[in-house]
Amino acid sequence: MLRISRLTDYGTMILVHLAARPDECCPASDVAAHTRLALPTVQKLLKLLARGDLVRSVRGAEGGYTLARPASGISAADILGVLEGPLGLTECSTESHQCELEAGCQVSSAWQKLDRAIRRALDDISLADLAEPPREFPVLNLSGRSLQARPATPAPPPRNRNRTGARP
């Protein structure tokens, strides 16, 4: 119920990746390699994120993407707003009150109450929250290498589709 789209999930992973490298300018190919997502998908998402002013882009050689603001200034609501559009919980709770009969409908007011509750929760979570490692890596950190050097890179692939290099 109430699922967010897979692209949004991917987009969040990308943002997390960028958040871990505040001073680097990462090209899409880099991001794809590190997140293990397919390159075209990453490109598409980065374009969307740039258009939504969540990341800043630099064109040309040595170009790439950076977060537009510090991670703490980007909320989950921002991310969903950019990647899923400004749709409300129901079609009636959209801004463009297309349902002109709202006052007569018993359902709308309570749905909107719920809608506000969700928005509040979304506002409370920042990208920084999303990015912080929940706990230590359980298995993969045997090498004793500095976590600082490769903050998010060794994270295992998220799910078993849309990997890179799937082109035959």
Place this chain on the structure above:
Amino acid sequence: MLRISRLTDYGTMILVHLAARPDECCPASDVAAHTRLALPTVQKLLKLLARGDLVRSVRGAEGGYTLARPASGISAADILGVLEGPLGLTECSTESHQCELEAGCQVSSAWQKLDRAIRRALDDISLADLAEPPREFPVLNLSGRSLQARPATPAPPPRNRNRTGARP
């Protein structure tokens, strides 16, 4: 963002209708007529709701549907659970932890935090809340007729599709 499906919205309207008539056994045709939804759609939804134990059905002549429990005992989470399935916010937050790498993924824990927040909000809203009229009908009540006699009937059509009688 985070939209619930239109059928779920319809289903809620149907439940609200039944909630207003706790002691009647309403056939689907009745519900369709009063909610102004198309009959086949109403039938389908009532079947789903019956299977999800939110409404009780009586077969045969004089049969129909009633709420399985008082409206205050049916939460929004129940409704969404029955009509949209038990899907989590992301595919990773489903019960069947298909993403075996959860511990390594930075994103999951915060998404699940959000998921819990939403569930809590859903649990807090009951069908009784959804059913209570938000305020008086603004225009339609000029006739001075008793509201009690037709509690939810004069509510205007919810949106401009899927009306009854669309069959040529």
Place this chain on the structure above:
DNA sequence: GTCATACTGGACTAAGATAGTCCCATATGC
């Protein structure tokens, strides 16, 4: 100046979810 690198914009297809309809079987009261 030329070239390789990278973003920009949009078109396009395949797959999947959603909405809506219809049919046949079964139960029940009159």
Place this chain on the structure above:
DNA sequence: GCATATGGGACTATCTTAGTCCAGTATGAC
């Protein structure tokens, strides 16, 4: 027996999503 209902499921049209690809443009390195 028959009209009235629900139960179960199949089916199609349509919209959305996911994923890919290409032609264009900007920019730094050589």
